[in-house]
Amino acid sequence: MDAQYPAHWEADVVLADGGTAHVRPIRPADADRLLAFYSRLSDESIYFRFFGPRPKLSDKEVAWFTNVDYANRVALIATIGTEMVAVIRYDRVSATEGEVAFLVEDAHQGRGVASVLLEHLAATAHENGIETFIADVLPANMKMMGVLRQAGYTAQSRFADGVVRMTLDLAPTETSAEVTAAREHRAEARSIERLLTPGSVAVIGASREPGGVGQTVLRNLLAADFTGPVYPVHREVRAVAGVRAYPSVGAIDGEVDLAVVAVPAESVLDVVKECAEKGVHGLVVVSSGFGETGAGGRARQDELASIARSYGLRVVGPNCLGIANTDPATRLNATLAATLPGRGRVGFFSQSGALGTALLQRVAQRGMGISSFVSAGNRADVSGNDLLQYWEEDEASEVILLYLESLGNPRKFTRLARRIARRKPIVAVKSGGTPVGHSARALRLPDSAISSLFAQAGLIRVDDLIQLFDVGQLLAHQPLPAGPRVGLVTNSDAMGLLAVHASADAGLEPRPPVNLGASAGPSEFGTALADVLAADEVDAAVVIYMPPIPGDTAGVAAELLKVSQGTGKPVLATFEGHLGMHPDLRVGRTPARGSIPSYAAPEEAVRALAHVVRYSAWLAHPAGTPPELPDLDPEAAHTLVTHHLNLPPTEAGGPEAAAASETGGARETGAAGPEAGQQGAREDEGFEPGGLPAQEAGAGPVEIDATELLACYGITVWPAPIVRSPDEVARAAELLGWPVVVKVTGAEAARRAGTVRLGLGGPDAVRAAYTELAGQYGDAVELAVQRMVPQPAVPTVVGVAEDPAFGPVVSFGLGDVTARLLEDEGFRLAPLTAEDAAGLIRSVRAAPLLFGEYGYPPVAVEALEDLLVRVGRLAHDLPEVARLDLDQVLVGESEVIVLGARAVLKTPPGPRQDGGPRRLT
Numbered sequence: 072m073d074a075q076y077p078a079h080w081e082a083d084v085v086l087a088d089g090g091t092a093h094v095r096p097i098r099p100a101d102a103d104r105l106l107a108f109y110s111r112l113s114d115e116s117i118y119f120r121f122f123g124p125r126p127k128l129s130d131k132e133v134a135w136f137t138n139v140d141y142a143n144r145v146a147l148i149a150t151i152g153t154e155m156v157a158v159i160r161y162d163r164v165s166a167t168e169g170e171v172a173f174l175v176e177d178a179h180q181g182r183g184v185a186s187v188l189l190e191h192l193a194a195t196a197h198e199n200g201i202e203t204f205i206a207d208v209l210p211a212n213m214k215m216m217g218v219l220r221q222a223g224y225t226a227q228s229r230f231a232d233g234v235v236r237m238t239l240d241l242a243p244t245e246t247s248a249e250v251t252a253a254r255e256h257r258a259e260a261r262s263i264e265r266l267l268t269p270g271s272v273a274v275i276g277a278s279r280e281p282g283g284v285g286q287t288v289l290r291n292l293l294a295a296d297f298t299g300p301v302y303p304v305h306r307e308v309r310a311v312a313g314v315r316a317y318p319s320v321g322a323i324d325g326e327v328d329l330a331v332v333a334v335p336a337e338s339v340l341d342v343v344k345e346c347a348e349k350g351v352h353g354l355v356v357v358s359s360g361f362g363e364t365g366a367g368g369r370a371r372q373d374e375l376a377s378i379a380r381s382y383g384l385r386v387v388g389p390n391c392l393g394i395a396n397t398d399p400a401t402r403l404n405a406t407l408a409a410t411l412p413g414r415g416r417v418g419f420f421s422q423s424g425a426l427g428t429a430l431l432q433r434v435a436q437r438g439m440g441i442s443s444f445v446s447a448g449n450r451a452d453v454s455g456n457d458l459l460q461y462w463e464e465d466e467a468s469e470v471i472l473l474y475l476e477s478l479g480n481p482r483k484f485t486r487l488a489r490r491i492a493r494r495k496p497i498v499a500v501k502s503g504g505t506p507v508g509h510s511a512r513a514l515r516l517p518d519s520a521i522s523s524l525f526a527q528a529g530l531i532r533v534d535d536l537i538q539l540f541d542v543g544q545l546l547a548h549q550p551l552p553a554g555p556r557v558g559l560v561t562n563s564d565a566m567g568l569l570a571v572h573a574s575a576d577a578g579l580e581p582r583p584p585v586n587l588g589a590s591a592g593p594s595e596f597g598t599a600l601a602d603v604l605a606a607d608e609v610d611a612a613v614v615i616y617m618p619p620i621p622g623d624t625a626g627v628a629a630e631l632l633k634v635s636q637g638t639g640k641p642v643l644a645t646f647e648g649h650l651g652m653h654p655d656l657r658v659g660r661t662p663a664r665g666s667i668p669s670y671a672a673p674e675e676a677v678r679a680l681a682h683v684v685r686y687s688a689w690l691a692h693p694a695g696t697p698p699e700l701p702d703l704d705p706e707a708a709h710t711l712v713t714h715h716l717n718l719p720p721t722e723a724g725g726p727e728a729a730a731a732s733e734t735g736g737a738r739e740t741g742a743a744g745p746e747a748g749q750q751g752a753r754e755d756e757g758f759e760p761g762g763l764p765a766q767e768a769g770a771g772p773v774e775i776d777a778t779e780l781l782a783c784y785g786i787t788v789w790p791a792p793i794v795r796s797p798d799e800v801a802r803a804a805e806l807l808g809w810p811v812v813v814k815v816t817g818a819e820a821a822r823r824a825g826t827v828r829l830g831l832g833g834p835d836a837v838r839a840a841y842t843e844l845a846g847q848y849g850d851a852v853e854l855a856v857q858r859m860v861p862q863p864a865v866p867t868v869v870g871v872a873e874d875p876a877f878g879p880v881v882s883f884g885l886g887d888v889t890a891r892l893l894e895d896e897g898f899r900l901a902p903l904t905a906e907d908a909a910g911l912i913r914s915v916r917a918a919p920l921l922f923g924e925y926g927y928p929p930v931a932v933e934a935l936e937d938l939l940v941r942v943g944r945l946a947h948d949l950p951e952v953a954r955l956d957l958d959q960v961l962v963g964e965s966e967v968i969v970l971g972a973r974a975v976l977k978t979p980p981g982p983r984q985d986g987g988p989r990r991l992t
Contacts, residue, residue, distance in 0.1 A: 076141040079981040080195055082990035083380040084149075087183030087254070089262035089352070090383040091991065092156065094191050097146040099137050101155065104148075106133060108155040113177045119212040120174045122234075136160075142199050147192055149184050152347060152382045159188040161196055161204060169196055171204040171239075173215070183258065185218045190251060190988035193224075193241050204239040223247030255989045256460050262385050263453070263461035266353040267396045267443050269328035270299045272405060273320055273351070275342055276333035276358075277303035277311045284357055285333035286311060287407050288393060295395075295404035295411065300325060320349045327351050331393065331405050336360030336368070339375060339389070347382030354379060355405055356388035357424075362449045363390055376451040380991060385457075391448025392427030397441060398467060406446065408432075414661050415440020416547050418468035420458045422476040424448040430474065430536065437651025439544050440661060442467040452991070454479045459487045463494065470546045472539055473499040480992045481521075481876045482985035485528045485900060492529030493694065496546045496686055499525065499532055500539045515874055516898065523898040523914060524877065527907060529689045531682050541679040544652065544668040549641035551687040554610040557680065558603035559584035561615035562591045566645065570613055570673035577681035582609060589619050597630035604638045611684075613676050614644045614667075628655030628667075636665055641683070643676045644669045695904035697947075698940060700785065705948045708783035712951045715773050715976050777955060777972035784941045786957075788969045791857040797838035803856045804837045810859040813840040815852055830859055860968055864961035865920055865930055869939065871901070871946040871955035878983045879946035881939060885917045886959045903943035908936040921962060930962040938967050953977040 081095040097105075109117075109128055117125055128136070139146050139160075146160035156179045161169035171192065175184050196204065208215050216235065220226050224247050225240040272292060277285035285303075289312055292301050302323050303311040310316050317323050320330065320342070330351045332342050336358050346354060361372035372389060379386045387394055393406030397414045404411050408428040412435040419434065419441050421427050427446040434441060442465065445458055455473055462468040471491070478484055478501075488497055501521060516524075525532045533539050557579050561567040567584035574581035585599045596616065603612050614631060618624050624647065635642040646653050646669040656667040670676040778788040790807065793816070794800040804811040815826035826848075828840035837856065844854055866886030874880050881903060884896035897914035899907045912918055912935060923929035938960065946952060954975040961968045984992060 077198075077981065079987075080141075080147070080191070082191065082988070083377075084187045084989055085255075085258040085262050085385075085991060086187065086383075087181075087258050087261070089258065089265045089385070090151075090182065091262070091380045091385065092149045092151050092184065092187075092383065093381050094147055094149050094188065094990075096141060096195075097137055097139060097148050097158065097160075099134075101148065102133050102137050104150075104153075104155045105137060105158070108158070108176060111176055111178070112174070116174065116177055119209055119215065120172065122209060141195075145192065145195050145199070147188055147195070149188055150381065151179075157184045157188055159185070159192050161192060161201065163199075163201065164205070167200065167202040169201045169204055171206045173218075180214065183254065185215075186222065186254060187989055189218060189222055193222075194982075194987050197241060202241055204241060206237045206239075207234045208237060209233075210235055221250065223250035251989060256463070258989075259457050259460040260464045262353075263445075263457050266329060266355075266385060266387065266453070267394060267403065267445075267461070268398070268401050269352070269403065271302065271326060271328050272297065272299065272403075273302040273304050273317075273323060273327045273330045274333065275304040275320060275330055275346075277316070278305055279308055279311055283333075284407065285331075287409075288331050288333060288357065288405060289314070291404045291406060291409055291411075294409070295402050297402055297404070298400060299328075302327065320345045320351065323349070328353070329405065330354050332356045332388075333358055336371060336389070340371070340378060343375060343379050343382070343384070347379075347384060351384060353385045354387065355391065355393055356386060356448075356451075357391055357393055357407065358388075359390045361389045361451070372449060372451050379452065386452040387445060388424075388448040389451060390424050392421070392424045392446035394446070395431075395441070395444040397443065406431075406444070410435050411444075413438075413440045415442060416467065416469040417441050417472055417543055418458065418462040418465065418470070419444045419472045420455050421446045421474040422448070422450055422455070423474060426474070433536070433540060437540055437544060438654070438657070438662060439540065439547065439652060450477070450479060456480060456483050456487055459484075459491055459497070463487075463491045469495060470543055471495055471497045472543045473497065474536070474539065475499055475501045478876065480984050481524075481874075482878045482900070482983065483992070485524055485530075485877070486985055488525070488530045489528040489694070492686075493690065496683075497530045498539055498542045498546070498682075499530055500534070500536060501525075501532060515872070516877060516880065517894070519894065519896070520880065520882075520898040523911075524880070524900055526685075526689075526914070527899050527910065529686065531686050533682060537675070538678065538682070540651075541668075541670060541675055542682045545641065545643060545679050545683055548652070548662060548664060548666040548668055549643070550639055551690070552611040552641050552680070552684050553687070555579045555681075555684045556608055556610045557581045557677065558606065558609035558612045559615070560587065560596065560599045560603055560612065561585070562587045562589055562596075562619075563615060563617050566615045566617060566673055570615060570677060573674040573677045574613075574681075577677050579677060579681055579684065582606075592623050593626035593630040596627050597634050600631060600642070601634045604634070604640050604642070609640070611641045611643070611680055613673060613680070614642065614646070615673055616644065616646050618647060625655050628653065631667060632656060632658065632665070635667060641680070642667050643680060645671070645673050645676055648672070692906055695906040697902040697904055697944065700941060700944060702785040703941075703944065704783045708780055708945065708949060711780055711783065712949055712976055715775050716951060716978055772953060772975050772977040774973060774975050777957075777974040780945070780952075780974055781957075781969070781972055784945045786938060786941055786969060788972050789857055791855040791971060793853050794841065794856050795854075797841045800837045800841045800854065800856050801834040804831070804834070807856065807858040809833065811837060812857050812859050813837055813844065814855055814857070815844060815848055816855050857970065860961050860963065862963045862965075863928065864963040864968065865927070866959045867935070867962055869942055869957040869960050871942060871952060873946070873950060873953045873977075873979070876984060878985065879943075879950070879952075881911065881943045881946060883911050883939060884915055885920065887917075890915070890917050899943070901943040901946040903940050905936065905940065908939040908943070911939060912936065928964055931965050931967060932962070934965075934967045935960070935962050938969075950979045950983055951976050 076096045143163040148155050149157040157175040159173035161171045163169050173185050219237050228235050228237045274289045277289040303316040305316045306318050308316050330346045362369040395406050396403040408431045410432050424446050462471050557574050559570050561584050571581045587595045644667050648671050649669045650671045652662045653669040658665040792803050794803050810830050810832045813828045831837045868886045870882040872880050879901040880898050881901050882898050895916050897911045899911045920927050921930050957969050957972045959970050
C-alpha cells in the first residue's frame, strides 16, 4: 500500500503571471509523467540539477524519485492539465535538517512555480519536524539561488569544493510572511487583470435565437464597441449578429484570451477542456444548472473549478451575470446587462447574478459610473478576495463596492480588507445566510460578530443596497470628513429639523441649521455655505435645496460647486429630491472629484455621512501590530495542550480533571444576578454546558481547567479548590485568606440565583454556608471556596472561539445578566493589537460602566486591555483551543481578577484557512 499524506498537502495555486497550477505530493503512479517531464528539459536544466549530463533516468532512479514516505522523504510536483511541469523535494539528512532540490520545466520557468513549491515544501517539512533546508548549488545556477534567497527565510551561504552550500532557517519571519503575501497579491491581481483586459473574446453558445443568453452577451459586447475581436462559437451556424461564427474554439484562427460560456450545464466541462487546449486564459460561465440545483449540480460545479484550475484557467461563475470594464482601452461588456454605467472610479463586485442587472441599472441611474464590474454567481473560483487584490492595484478604482451573499475565506477577506482599506475605502452589503450553490464554509459566529470583525478591518458595512450606493457616491466624489460635526444649510425649516434629528440619531454632531427661507437664490446659498465650511467647528456640510416655483436651480448648483471646491470638507446635498449625481452638481461630463452627491432626503444624506465619518475615524488610528509580551511560554502551552489531547476524552474529563479543579480553580458557572460580582456563567445559545458547539458533540473534544494554560501566557486564575465537608471548607478558607466566597459549581445548579454565599469572615460562617448549600442542593453537589474580591469591581466575560472560517475570535462583554440577555458582546480576530483590544472593550454598549460614568468608579481598563491581548495571543498560537471561557473577569480599580477559566481542546482538522502557503480556496 502506498504511504498516505494529509489532504491539505494538495492545493490549487495562482502563479506569478495569473495562470494556475495544481500542487500535490508525487506518487508511484507518476512514473510516466516524470519521464515525460524529464524528456522536455533542456541540457542546462539537467546539468544544474544533477551537476552533470544525464540524458535519461534509469528505472531505479524513477522508482526512487516517485516512491517517498512523506516524512523523511517528500516530493511535491506542480501539474498543469495532465502534465507535470515542476518538482521539488527534500531528503532528511538529520533530525531537523533536510536537503532540498527542485527542477522546473524550461517552458514554465519565470512563472513563479519554484517559489510557490518552496512555500508548500517548507510547510510539509515543518509538520515533519524539519527546521532547516540545505541546498548545494552550482555557482552558475543563479535562478535557484535567487529562489532560495528571495523566499524571506534567514539564509546563509558558503562556497566550498566548487559548489555553493545554502542554508535556510525555516522558522517563519516577518519578512517571509511579507514575501508570501506580496506574491499572493501580485499573482491574484494579475489573474483578474487578464480576465478584465482581454485582447479577444469568444462567446461559446451564441445562437441566432433572439433573446438567447449567448446572443445577448455577444450583442452587448458589440454594442459596447469592445476594442478586440469577438468570436461567436456555434457548431451549426455560419454567423451570429452579422459576425462570422466558428464551430469550435479550436477552429478560431486567432488567439482567444477570454471565453464566455453559454452552453447547457452538461456541456460546459467539455468546453473547458477545449478552451484549455486553445490556450484561453479565463472563463466567464453564465450557464446555470450547477450548485443552485442541488447535489448533482454542486458536484458538476466542483468538477468545473477543478478542471479549469488544473489547466491554468480562472473561472467567473457559473450562473453569473458576467464581467465589464469601462476603460476606453478595453470597453468590455461581457454581461447579460444591456445598461452599463459610464466610466467612473468605483469597482463593483456582486455575488448575485439575478440582482446584477438591477444593480447596474441603479448605478447608471445615479450617474455614478464604474471602473469595472464582476458578478461571481455561484463563485466556484473567482471571489471577492481576488477582486480586492486587483482593485488594490488598479489606479482607476478609488472606491470598492461589494454585494456579498456569503464569505468563502472570511479570514483572508478580513486580512485583505484591513490592508486595502488603508488606501481605498471598501463598502459592503452582507446579506444573511448562504445561497444554495455558493462554495461557502459554515459560519458559527452571529451576524453581530461579523459586523465587529468588518469594523476591525476598516470595512464599511451597510444595511442595504440603497446605502451601498449612497455611501459609494459620497466616497467617490468628496473628501473624507475630519470629524462628526455637521453644518446644515437649508431653505426649509421642516427639512432642516429632519436633518438635525437624523444627524443626532446617526451619531453625528449637528450645528444649528442655517435657514435661508424659501426665496433664497444662488448668492444666499453660496454665502451661507462658504461661512459654514469656513467654521472650525464644522467638518462636513449638508445643503438642502427644495426650489420654489420658479427657482434658479442651475444657478444655486453652480454656486455650491464653486464654494465647495478646495475646502477639504465634504459637501452633500438634498437637491430637488434628486437621487444620485444631479446633472447640475457634476464636475465634468463624467462626474469627477468635487461633484456633489444628492440624496432623496436629508436622512439618507446624513446616514451616508455617518458611515464615512466612522471610516475616517478608523483611518486616523494607526494600524498597529501585536505587542511583544516578554513573559510568555508558548512552548509549554503547546506541550500542555498536546498532553491533554493524547489522553482519551474519558480520562481527560475524569479524575485528572477533578484534581486540576482542586488545585487550580473550579468551573465558574451560574446565573448573573446580584451575586454576579463573584460568580457568573456564560450560556451562549447553541452551546452545550461544556462550552462545546452542539453540532460537534461526540467529536472527541477534551474539556480542561485552563489555569495552567493561561499561566503560560502570564494570566493568573484565582484558585478555587473543591471542598467536600464543613471542616475542609474551613481549612481551605484559612489558607486562601478571609473573607471568602462559597459557591456551587456545575452548570445546572449554578444557573440559578442563590448558589453563592459572599463575604464569609470566619470558620463558623463558612461551615454554615457549606451546610446550607449542601442541604439545599444535595450531598452530590460540588462546592468551591474562593477568596473574596477586596474591592468593588465590574464583572466581565472574555472568550475565545475557533471558528472554522474566521479562525480564532476573541469576544468580550460585561458579565451582568442584562448585558448577557441583550447579547451586548464585541468580537475581534486574533491576534490582537493594543488598538484592537481598546476597540473591543469600547465596542460594547455597556462600556461606559468601565470608564467612571453613571456613578461607577473608573476601573483598570489598561489591565483589561493587556489581558485581552494575551488571550488573543494564546488563541493565535494554539489552534487546538476550540473554545476558552474566562468567566468571570472582575475589573477593579487597579487590577483584573480572573475567577475561573475552562477550555475545550480539539485536534484541528487541518491548517487554518488563511495560514500556511498560498492556495486557492
